Amino acid sequence: MAFENRRERERAARRQLIVATARTLAEAEGWDAVTTRRLSTEIEYSQPVLYKHFGGMEQIADAVAIDGFAELAEVIRAARCDAAAASDALSRIAQAYLNYARTNAAVYDAMFTRASALRFAAQDAPPQLRAAFAELRQAVEGVAREQDAEALTEVFWAALHGLVTLTRTGRLRPGYDSERLRLLVNQFAGGSEGVAQDRH
Incomplete structure (x- = not known):
């Protein structure tokens, strides 16, 4: 149970990192600069990891x-x-x-x-x-x-x-x-x- 809770917390933290990074990039460079490729580079996760949380931009x-x-x-x-x-x-x-x-x-x-x-x-x-x-x-x-x-x-x-x-x-x-x-x-x-x- 503790393991599942930890995994859920990690998943939620990854999701929030993706959202926060997208927001930061959009505020700095506009939404055209925010792509899944750019996000994966910024947060150092692969694009498939992003797609586990979101279907797309x-x-x-x-x-x-x-x-x-x-x-x-x-x-x-x-x-x-x-x-x-x-x-x-x-x-x-x-x-x-x-x-x-x-x-x-x-x-x-x-x-x-x-x-x-x-x-x-x-x-x-x-x-x-x-x-x-x-x-x-x-x-x-x-x-x-x-x-x-x-x-x-x-x-x-x-x-x-x-x-x-x-x-x-x-x-x-x-x-x-x-x-x-x-x-x-x-x-x-x-x-x-x-x-x-x-x-x-």
Whole structure:
């Protein structure tokens, strides 16, 4: 029994090493640089060992995405718990979301822009995906009033993703990040509270 437990721990550690190495390479060089051959060289395991854990690069990228959703859930929870009021919570989590996307660009790509076999908005979606959405929804519920909180959360998330994507691709005017975020939060919160002036 102890031997089986040790083997399982070693297997889990190998799997996590593969995921962490893929993430590091993607953040440094982009996803095109992440191949099973490159990973096997970096972690000093043969490609067949990689294929014992993952069917291919798509599954590895999905594993990176799942880790990213778990992290994003924690980021949103921390921002929400530090807030004094509902509109403040929305402002804080919006800023935290944009910061996470900016500092974890390759992970964010795995989560939202790469082709993925992960199921979203479904009962069998991975718990990390559901947790990230639930954390966001808790903040949005505070300002939803009579509106459908689920739909409002989807729209708020879509707006945040739009800001991330358009900013990263240079489609928006530079230097107005805080103003755009303040306007977005005010539209949802219906208040006049702003976002700290932090231009990027």
